[in-house]
Amino acid sequence: xxxxxxxPKFQVLKTGQSMTLQCAQDMNHEYMSWYxxxxxxxxxxxxxxxxxxxxxxxxxxxxxxxxxSTTEDFPLRLLSAAPSxxxxxxxxxxxxxxxxxxxxxxxxxxxxxxx
Amino acid sequence: xxxxxxxxxxxxxxxxxxxxxxCTYTATGYPSLFWYVQYPGEGLQLLLKAxxxxxxxxxxxxxxxxxxxxxxxxxxxxSVQVSDSAVYFCALRGDDKIIFGKGxxxxxxx
Numbered sequence: 001x002x003x004x005x006x007x008p009k010f011q012v013l014k015t016g017q018s019m020t021l022q023c024a025q026d027m028n029h030e031y032m033s034w035y036x037x038x039x040x041x042x043x044x045x046x047x048x049x050x051x052x053x054x055x056x057x058x059x060x061x062x063x064x065x066x067x068x069s070t071t072e073d074f075p076l077r078l079l080s081a082a083p084s085x086x087x088x089x090x091x092x093x094x095x096x097x098x099x100x101x102x103x104x105x106x107x108x109x110x111x112x113x114x115x
Numbered sequence: 116x117x118x119x120x121x122x123x124x125x126x127x128x129x130x131x132x133x134x135x136x137x138c139t140y141t142a143t144g145y146p147s148l149f150w151y152v153q154y155p156g157e158g159l160q161l162l163l164k165a166x167x168x169x170x171x172x173x174x175x176x177x178x179x180x181x182x183x184x185x186x187x188x189x190x191x192x193x194s195v196q197v198s199d200s201a202v203y204f205c206a207l208r209g210d211d212k213i214i215f216g217k218g219x220x221x222x223x224x225x
Binding site: 035040041045058059092102106107108 | 166
């Protein structure tokens with residue numbers, strides 16, 4: 001049971017480059033989300049989705065794009081990376097129906113460095 | 116908007132000491148409340164939760180009670196172990212979003 005899978009685990013970019021962080025879950029969860037984790041700032045919500053074709057902004061959406069074409073996948077795109085986007089990124093999903101709707105399941109994280 | 120405030124760390128305790136990590140929240144309506152734990156190099160995992168006022172969540176010897184009157188959800192454990200060393204996050208779910216506090220790093224000394 002893979003759960004939430006993120007790729008890549010590590011990435012180094014130069015300022016202005018673009019990239020996509022991939023996230024896939026095999027639990028048929030309706031809800032998927034992206035967080036960034038920075039020292040002293042905890043986890044901050046970037047974007048989230050409650051189902052295919054539906055996305056919404058979180059606390060810190062600027063500089064990031066998302067789409068949700070399938071239930072399983074929720075990629076996070078950086079169109080023009082900036083040093084301020086150096087962080088550890090976590091994808092998380094949860095069910096919106098059924099008995100365990102509160103619990104978020106997290107991927108292992110992707111560490112991004114922007115030079 | 117919704118927010119979570121938790122005590123800053125790091126918190127350093129000796130093994131078998133009593134632990135309290137404070138958490139207070141601001142939210143409209145009646146949110147569900149959670150504690151998540153992050154071990155080094157890993158993602159977060161759910162430790163316990165409470166969905167309504169006066170509920171007590173518990174797991175692995177940790178407990179937290181949903182106090183609506185004080186808007187709090189403090190995490191407690193009677194006797195900590197070295198293996199409890201981790202970062203602990205308080206979180207709330209108001210509508211669909213889950214908002215986290217900044218985390219409290221806990222060090223347990225043998």
